[in-house]
Amino acid sequence: MTKLTGGRRFGWVVAGVLVAASASAALAATAAQNAVSARQENFKHLGGAFKTINDELKGGSPDMAKIGAAAAQMDQLAAKVPTWFPKGSGVESGAKTRALPEVWSDAAGFAAAERNLQTEAAKLDKVASSGDLAALRAQVKATGGTCKSCHDKYRAPEK
Numbered sequence: 144m145t146k147l148t149g150g151r152r153f154g155w156v157v158a159g160v161l162v163a164a165s166a167s168a169a170l171a172a173t174a175a176q177n178a179v180s181a182r183q184e185n186f187k188h189l190g191g192a193f194k195t196i197n198d199e200l201k202g203g204s205p206d207m208a209k210i211g212a213a214a215a216q217m218d219q220l221a222a223k224v225p226t227w228f229p230k231g232s233g234v235e236s237g238a239k240t241r242a243l244p245e246v247w248s249d250a251a252g253f254a255a256a257e258r259n260l261q262t263e264a265a266k267l268d269k270v271a272s273s274g275d276l277a278a279l280r281a282q283v284k285a286t287g288g289t290c291k292s293c294h295d296k297y298r299a300p301e302k
């Protein structure tokens with residue numbers, strides 16, 4: 144009889160531990176999904192600013208003030224990219240993300256890809272205020288190349 148009660152008590156303790164464990168796993172999953180959502184939102188802004196520049200350059204009389212503002216925004220966002228990929232915010236968290244596991248398993252390569260973007264976005268910001276359209280077009284191309292090379296290696300294709 145005492146044994147049975149003891150067993151039951153043990154059972155409740157185990158159940159309690161399991162509930163606590165799954166609650167903290169759910170919390171971690173929410174944190175990961177929040178990180179992914181913030182990251183995707185930030186990339187949308189980066190992409191939006193880049194589109195503004197490309198759209199202006201397509202037209203006959205590009206608005207240099209608009210281009211300058213967008214280039215400055217890109218430069219600022221590029222500097223922050225390294226903070227957008229906290230460990231545990233990959234697909235293993237269950238979050239809906241296109242970031243490949245290589246972002247974390249090849250951290251050195253990914254950091255280099257981040258630096259390439261930062262270097263070219265900083266140049267873009269400088270060239271945008273120079274008024275030299277030929278140089279600006281060339282720098283837009285160089286910057287776009289850093290987006291593509293990172294996406295090719297570290298982003299899963301759209302499903």
Ligand code: HEC
Binds near residue numbers: 186239246260289291
């Ligand atoms: C260092 C790597 C890297 C660089 C550089 C990079 N990206 Fe990305 N980008 C990613 C990854 C990884 C994702 C997937 C994020 C996710 O789904 O969690 C992504 C996602 C995006 C998205 C989709 C966001 C969404 O709505 O889900 C856009 C748009 C985007 N990037 C634009 C750009 C542009 C424009 C540039 C260059 C100016 C750029 N990226 C440079 C790695 C990079």
